[in-house]
Amino acid sequence: MKFKNLFRTVLVALFVTTLISCSDDDDTSFPPATTTIAEFVAANADYSSLLAALEKAELVATLSGSGNFTVFAPNNAAFDEFLTANGLTLETATKEQLTPILLNHVIGSEITSAQLSTGYFLNLADMSSYINTSSGVVINGVATVTTADIDQSNGVIHAVDKVIPVPTMLTFAANDPDLSTLATVATTTTGFDTDFAAVLSAADSNLTLLAPDNTAFTNLGDISGLAVETLEQILLNHVIAGVNLSTGLSTSYAKTLATYGDTDKNLSIYINTSSGVTFNGNSTVTTADAIASNGVIHKVNTVITLPTVVTFATADTDTFSTLVSALTTLTPTTDFAAVLSTGLGTDPAPFTVFAPTNDAFAAITVPTDETVLAGVLNHHVVAGANVTSDMLAATPTATTLNGDITLTAMPATVTGATNMTASNIVVEDVQAANGVIHVIDQVLLPMM
Secondary structure (H helix, E strand, C coil), X not given: CHXXXXXXHHHHHHHHHHHHHCCCCCCCCCCCCCCCHHHHHHHCHHHHHHHHHHHHCCCHHHHXXXXXXXXXXXXXXXXXXXXXXXXXXXXXXXXXXXXXXXXXXXXXXXXXXXXCCCEEEEECCCCEEEEECCCCCEECCCEEEEEEEEEECCEEEEEECCXXXXXXXXXXXXXXXXXHHHHHHHHHCCXXXXXXXXXXXXXXXXXXXXXXXXXXXXXXXXXXXXXXXHHHHHHHCCEEECCCCHHHCCCEEEEEEEECCCCCCEEEEEEECCCCCEECCCEEEEEEEEEECCEEEEEECCCCCCCCHHHHHHHCHHHHHHHHHHHCCCCCCCCHHHHHCCCCCCCCCCEEEEEECXXXXXXXXXXXXXXXXXXXXXXXXXXXXXXXXXXXXXXCEEEEECEEEEEEECCEEEECCCCCCCEEEEEEEEEECCEEEEEECCCCCCCC
């Protein structure tokens, strides 16, 4: 019995000695794949800082457990550089500070170097890691894999030369080659009132960025002739307040950070999720949910230009297809689309449009005489005014392009010249760059 215990002791001592001898900082070799990721880190002296951080964040058990992980492991030199740059030490850094940083290095599935590809991967910090494999393997434009495929029993380790800070939206915009034009335009154009670099990197931004790829900008054409103010508003039209993951989007209107004229009224954006995700009828999400610490990015394939009232009518076909048909094919000699696309500052813009739904048109007999139909359509348009819902109470009567209509604010209704009952405003304040739309449930009938 004593001989057996002595034999077991010798084996353990030999195993420990082997691990220590394999942990020299200048010549790192690795334990066999029977060890877990946590055991590998504990056994390798060049990862003592990583181990100390994992212990302080109480994550050793996670990387000791069953599962399949991919860990981008920074060595001591990388940790020392990161801590110094951020005014921290392993003693002063808190669990709350270390946890998201460490989890930002861990993907919840095993991905070998042969399986890595350029793109976004969700990590255990519930953020994305942007991996670029065009020249080696680089994570978030910061850390390069120096040794790949260190196989362990519960996953794989890829050694990296830098600690990977939690990403901001600017991290992805600056390091994703597909977004290089957006990054250049947003951060180098002079004359903007908005500091886009600061907005995209601020810890408390809490935004959704609809990021046009390079091809989208190419298809837009030459932007050098755009006024700086217009270009700034176009960029702001790609930003929605709040973090809106693709799973939380639904067919509806939202507000962007772009504004109507010199007011604080934010422009609307129409989201359609019936087949993928599109914005304003022509810009489709190609890559969803690049999740940063301060927001989320959805790549889109078309630049979302400033919408007119026509934009929303044509985008929301489920609601306005009959109206669009009435404004176009049923009234061929009256170019309603051109008129209602008139830019702000040019007569007869701005417009307030009371837009009947498809159901509203279905409830009447649509006139076949173009002159009569044009008169009905004109009865829904107030020119020279952007009458939003907060202005309805002070605007009991509005003059349309064909007669007066009556407005009330509580509840919001509008009544045509010969309507017996009021039409309810079912959606308020769809704000365009050249006017506003209120969706109504009855067609307004003028004096004939």
